Amino acid sequence: MQDRPLSFLARDVCKTFRRDTGETVEALAGVSLDVRKGSLTAIVGPDGAGKTTLLRLASGLIAPDAGSLDVVGIDVVASPQAVQDRIGYMPQRFGLYEDLSVQENLDLYADLHGVGHAEREKVYPRLFEMTQLGRFKGRPAGKLSGGMKQKLGLACTLVRAPELLLLDEPTVGVDPLSRRELWEIVFKLIREDGLSVIVATSYLDEAERCEHAVLMHAGKILAEGPPAEITAKAEGCCFLVTGPQDVPARSLQARLFALPGIVDAVPEAGRVRVVRKPDHLDAPLDLDGISLETEAVAPRFEDAFMMLFDAVAGDRERTGHAGSVSDGPDRRDETIVEVRDLVRRFGDFTAVDRVSFSVRRGEVYGLLGPNGAGKSTTFRMLCGLLPATGGTLQVAGADLLKAGAKARARLGYVAQKFSLYGQLTVDENLDFFASAYGLRGGRKRDRIETLKDEFELDRFSDLPSGQLPSGFKQRLALAAALLHEPDILFLDEATSGADPLARRQFWGRITALSEQGVTIIVTTHFMEEAEYCDRIIILDAGRNLAEGTPVEIRRQAAGADAAAPSMEEAFIAIVEQERQKRTEKAA
Structure with a gap:
């Protein structure tokens, strides 16, 4: 060279x-x-x-x-x-x-x-x-x-x-x-x-x-x-950590990421991939008495990136990550979203073709698919932004086809490009969205102050949102979506273009919300983010190709004898297999 x-x-x-x-x-x-x-x-x-x-x-x-x-x-x-x-x-x-x-x-x-x-x-x-x-x-x-x-x-x-x-x-x-x-x-x-x-x-x-x-x-x-x-700079510092079966990988990830000596932690195939500082390798991973198994693995480029960044970033923000595993009553069996044979047509074109799935309270559910697969259309119908052509759609106990306004009042939405007004300050954006969600008086003031404190937005109160750093735009958009304490939060490519650290901080907050009983429905093109989901559905050509936990999706793509692929490899394999079937059928 x-x-x-x-x-x-x-x-x-x-x-x-x-x-x-x-x-x-x-x-x-x-x-x-x-x-x-x-x-x-x-x-x-x-x-x-x-x-x-x-x-x-x-x-x-x-x-x-x-x-x-x-x-x-x-x-x-x-x-x-x-x-x-x-x-x-x-x-x-x-x-x-x-x-x-x-x-x-x-x-x-x-x-x-x-x-x-x-x-x-x-x-x-x-x-x-x-x-x-x-x-x-x-x-x-x-x-x-x-x-x-x-x-x-x-x-x-x-x-x-x-x-x-x-x-x-x-x-x-x-x-x-x-x-x-x-x-x-x-x-x-x-x-x-x-x-x-x-x-x-x-x-x-x-x-x-x-x-x-x-x-x-x-x-x-x-x-x-x-x-x-x-990549070699992270040699000897990377591990896969396994926790108890009743602790979701994202909950374990959030708690590990908050520990001193941990450079990085991300969910991976039901476990958590951890990068540790070289001077903390001998320290036990202590997580309040939770039994953890560790397995040394070869480093990836991303592991080294996070290690090098951690060395210069100073005291990394760790707030919002240490969500506790809930000890309260288990409401996971309560279905909060029920979709049956959902159809959406645009003239002669069928964008969504008899899609069915359900989501439980507190679950993180991923809608995945290639561009043009029908997931954005499905997402918009779930949010009440687009009427369905057919099927049934129950959201937060209301029939979205008949009582859309009532259901929408219990939803929060964070768009890919953030629905913020760039010329308005942070405070003005929060005031506007609080009013739009029907908050008034003391409750409105309390919610704005609570979320500004939680998302550390106080120092930007008078700054136009268009001038915020990207990570803080993301925080403001999430804070605005949570003002009315929604039961269901929709995230539409909410981390698109965000750097790896910002994505981890964002998902730490999402994990904490899910543990508080908020249901999260997410679309993403970062297949690594699918690992944070309890379950995912993969759509293409408006139809359901696969549904299950991230581990189940990997296994489905691998077949009987092959080794489990990465989530991205599994996604590509499932979509390409289905497209090949359609091609052969058409021929």
């Missing part, structure tokens, strides 16, 4: 931003980085690490305050347009025109970049073949699934054959099947064209596949190198 020329050379790059409040934020603090031609480099780090700022500097959209930055051999500060003519940049929110067709979007970007007709004749067929969008040329971009939109955005970025490709969170909100397809395109471009790629990602398994990984925190580089070298 060292013999290859450089595509990207940064030396002591600094960048500071000033917020509307006058506060300054140091986004980059002396970053130096080399990226070789034809390589795949991943940039990972928590929210606010500086990943997006570095990519925007590399694309010439903003200029550094200090330091030097050469991209494809050009000083990007002196000649930003020359750099932009030779690279491709796909930001987090790529600018597709949703009223234009797939073909029209490609043509528009070709026009903008001066790609002539002869060049289009050579480039378009390959782009359509790689992205499998050829049969959707006439479809409006707004009617594509999330994964197809991302592939179209990538195709538009590649329309002029760039020398360097910059991708900022390209797979956020994309299901595992589409995510795999997107990465196959990237690997093909590197392999066949020698393209250099720099990708910022929240998926640490994606970074593990890259040639070079860069870990950032607070505008600085913590570590960089081949992923295997970084």
Whole structure:
């Protein structure tokens, strides 16, 4: 790799931003980085690490305050347009025109970049073949699934054959099947064209596949190198922990994560994967007399990431994690959501086709499926946002088809993009949502103060919510959804784009809520998050493919003799098996 020329050379790059409040934020603090031609480099780090700022500097959209930055051999500060003519940049929110067709979007970007007709004749067929969008040329971009939109955005970025490709969170909100397809395109471009790629990602398994990984925190580089070298830093510190059968894995995870000496803890196949600090390896795992079995396992890249981050993050926030296992009356047998033969049609298209399931009080239930599977439609019907075409739907003791308003008063909802008003302050958002939920007077004041304290939002009271760090936007959205103390909480891709630590903190709060009897229904594309669920259902083409605990789903995908796959591998296998059956039946 060292013999290859450089595509990207940064030396002591600094960048500071000033917020509307006058506060300054140091986004980059002396970053130096080399990226070789034809390589795949991943940039990972928590929210606010500086990943997006570095990519925007590399694309010439903003200029550094200090330091030097050469991209494809050009000083990007002196000649930003020359750099932009030779690279491709796909930001987090790529600018597709949703009223234009797939073909029209490609043509528009070709026009903008001066790609002539002869060049289009050579480039378009390959782009359509790689992205499998050829049969959707006439479809409006707004009617594509999330994964197809991302592939179209990538195709538009590649329309002029760039020398360097910059991708900022390209797979956020994309299901595992589409995510795999997107990465196959990237690997093909590197392999066949020698393209250099720099990708910022929240998926640490994606970074593990890259040639070079860069870990950032607070505008600085913590570590960089081949992923295997970084992973080795967690050698000897990783364990699988088994607790009593009557303690859910997520409850055990929440309590372990709160212990001193624990770097990380995540549910995994009914057990908890734990990363311990090197100087705490000999200390017993003491959990109030609960018997725990531990098994040493090989480290993953994510384990090393959490260890390196923990070393610089100071005293990590541990509030909201140590939920206790309930000793109260067991109400798990009380069914709070009952769905039978649910159908939703849009004209001649059946989005949901006779789906049935039930959810018990205090349960965490996951609705999973590829983009376009019907899970979002099902989710919207459960929330009372969309009427069903047929079937029965009982939510919190009310028939949602007949008494929707009564049922909705007992629901809380956290959307993927957070239903916050960016121009309103934290206090103004909470006041608005409290009023919308019918809270008045003393109860309203008490609930707002309680949740501000619980979610540590006091110091941001007068800050517009649009200026909050991503993790605190997530907290505010959850606090707003809990103001009226709902029986059921719906989480729609609520951790999409969040860094690993923010996801763990979020799930610590969700675990505590479930132990208090709140029922949680969640959609997610992070298959690791399915491990927090008591049960999950996998949908595709509007139908139920599989339902059960995470362990049962893994076993179903593995078959009789094979070893249990990861949750993502199980998800992909179940969906692909069903699609193969449909293809054979149609033939």
